[in-house]
Amino acid sequence: MAKKGKGARLVITLECTECRSNPDKRSNGVNRYTTMKNRRNTTARLELKKFCTHCNKHTIHKETK
Template identity: 70%
Template sequence: MAKNKGVRIVITLECTECRSASASEKRSPGVSRYTTEKNRRNTTERLEIMKFCPQLNKMTLHKEIK
């Protein structure tokens, strides 16, 4: 039997500065992404969290993507 879709959903957080940063500023190519869960009932809007970006080697804003 399949379970009902729960309240908690898996989301992906992507670095906002990696997309606009040039290659000379980055330590390695690519975009920093984290996966996490959020409660759909408590947090209806998209998440924005400060997290560490290993490509830029600093704390940056990570936004929820689809």
């Protein structure tokens, strides 16, 4: 039988970096994505380029706590 406990995968949140500092965006708010990360293979924080609906362009999304 498999042990139950802390798995290697955990759910993380990616948040747009430009939404916080840009007052000239299309709409109010901060864009967030959720994804899964393997904590054994990727120990550093993730940075992915994703589409932000508030900025209406592709921006860097960083992992938040």
